[in-house]
Amino acid sequence: MTSPIESGISTQTHGSRGIRLAVDAMGGDHGPSEVVPGALDHAAAHPEDHLFLVGDPDRIRQAGGTLPSNVEIVPASQVIEMHEHPALALREKKDASILVGCDLVRTGKADAIVTAGHTGAAMAAAVLRIGRLPGVDRPALAVQMVRMGRPFVLLDIGANPDSTPENLAQYARMGAIFAERVIGITDPRVALLSIGEEKGKGDQRIQRATELLDASDLHFVGNVEGKDLTADTADVVVTDAVVGNVVIKFFEGLSTFIFDLWRREFSGGIRGRLAYLLMRPGISRIRRVFDYERAGGSPLLGVKGAVIITHGRAKRRMIGFACEVAANTARTGVPALIADALREDALRAAAIAMPGPDATEGGAVG
Amino acid sequence: MTSPIESGISTQTHGSRGIRLAVDAMGGDHGPSEVVPGALDHAAAHPEDHLFLVGDPDRIRQAGGTLPSNVEIVPASQVIEMHEHPALALREKKDASILVGCDLVRTGKADAIVTAGHTGAAMAAAVLRIGRLPGVDRPALAVQMVRMGRPFVLLDIGANPDSTPENLAQYARMGAIFAERVIGITDPRVALLSIGEEKGKGDQRIQRATELLDASDLHFVGNVEGKDLTADTADVVVTDAVVGNVVIKFFEGLSTFIFDLWRREFSGGIRGRLAYLLMRPGISRIRRVFDYERAGGSPLLGVKGAVIITHGRAKRRMIGFACEVAANTARTGVPALIADALREDALRAAAIAMPGPDATEGGAVG
Structure with a gap:
């Protein structure tokens, strides 16, 4: 018998289209010694994929030995350390592995990137170099949360403090696409995290976001409470960065x-x-049940590429899962689907905002 | 050997001044059958206290038998049920036990009140009938959170969505007084719950509240993260209602x-x-370690009396602890100390805002 969780996290198989995957070989607490073997595990299991290991060639070769034909090294001479200030470090270290890796995605040489490095620096590098998808106000950091059975997607867990209700509505859309395509949940149930289930509860941001989600064509099941996070009440739970970060x-x-x-x-x-x-x-x-390594890491949703920011402490096994989630995010076309969905949402909003013939006549008469 | 928790929650002994304690006998999932025995346990253990059991006299007598001399019944013919809309119910049920109980505090007949009833209705009744202390913008609902050793105070856990940075600073002051007087923590360490420990992190509200707490004379130890909530890093953790409610x-x-x-x-x-x-x-x-019943319930801080809102599911034992925490909150003068502290804070803020002699001269010359 398989554990209920086995049917869950990121173990979907998705066609056979080869993905070109950049891996920041230098990031994380363990650096190449864990990242490279984890990436090579993915390369061995997915001969159709092509991997770029970004970093110090000597250290990568030392960790990986003779590389298989679907793996190549892309040199980068610098690393952003976990204690550095992200913006400052990105300005000063132009040849940092995370920047070189993001550039591979920006220039179309890679479809996806995995990093175990500094989360703030990785988010900033992805937004600066890869860029936001058209229509995305703010990318959001998501996570697959464990519970019995299938995991659910919680976002934002720390990309944007001071989000607006409109941001929350976009997170819902992006999270639903990820849940559907990567976890394999059909018509995912979307909920807002609040103080109570009643619609009048929560702060003004939550109340306004509730209205926006009610008006959307998402499968919005309303508001859930903290205690519902361990129950099977929703597949995508949307919240602000502060709440999401405190929760995880x-x-x-x-x-x-x-x-x-x-x-x-x-x-x-x-x-x-x-x-x-x-x-x-x-x-x-x-x-x-608590095997969070299978989730691979946190997808940064809303940028022009599949970006997975995994745990700084991630070892070989979790890096392997991170590569799998990154490849599946790219293979199932999550970034393009997000862009399409947001374009449709914007058109729908514009249609609602546009005065109909009656309104125009009324205006002319008045 | 005693468990580490035994030295902790609300087991302080505080002098022998008798407290007049109103108990909403009708509130909660179990009503009089659990509330009355719990209250009588307190009355037996504290003969110096006087208890008012508020509610249906027949049902109270049925649950409590012959009442001791330090317990009397105060009749109330109505109850606010758990599913009712608080504001609506308070308007319609003028003789609800929670309102009659709060009136005992308002008129000075009681020093404290305990209820296991509808949290929203209890908070509203306390603010409307007992009233806020001078200088309190918004009362806050606090809770004693378990961890190894002494508990810590977390607030606000749901009284005020859309709190301001100034509200958070007041919560810190009120929570510190409760921690010191009722839990018995000398010079309690105060922290703000945020995304990271660095001061620039968190949303604008957190950043501004950090400045206010830095400028206060509280023992402010800075910002803590969600993972710190199980560690011994602070005695009072301040946050907004949405975050606090999701956490508990x-x-x-x-x-x-x-x-x-x-x-x-x-x-x-x-x-x-x-x-x-x-x-x-x-x-x-x-x-x-997880014996949350010993905390008794949630103190509503910032009103003119000791108000403890306990769990709707509270049974006899927890009701007994709720009475003890309510009595200790009143006995140690928490409401008066909060009023004093906020008056001093306001004077200090006014002194800082007032231009000194140099500024006045400068103004005259300019």
């Missing part, structure tokens, strides 16, 4: 806290150690 | 989700059941 970091902190409590009990004394031995299969089932 | 409900949902996963493993098969028997002492230690 609190999730990380609280689940670690609870598992540490259990670990302490299982390691204390004979009773605990014996219970641990008995519970081992159960513990690994629980671990699989 | 996500906490409830996620911890239930994780414990359900364990429960399923412990109840499945011989191995699980045997492991459960071995782990029983460990499991009860873990349960004690």
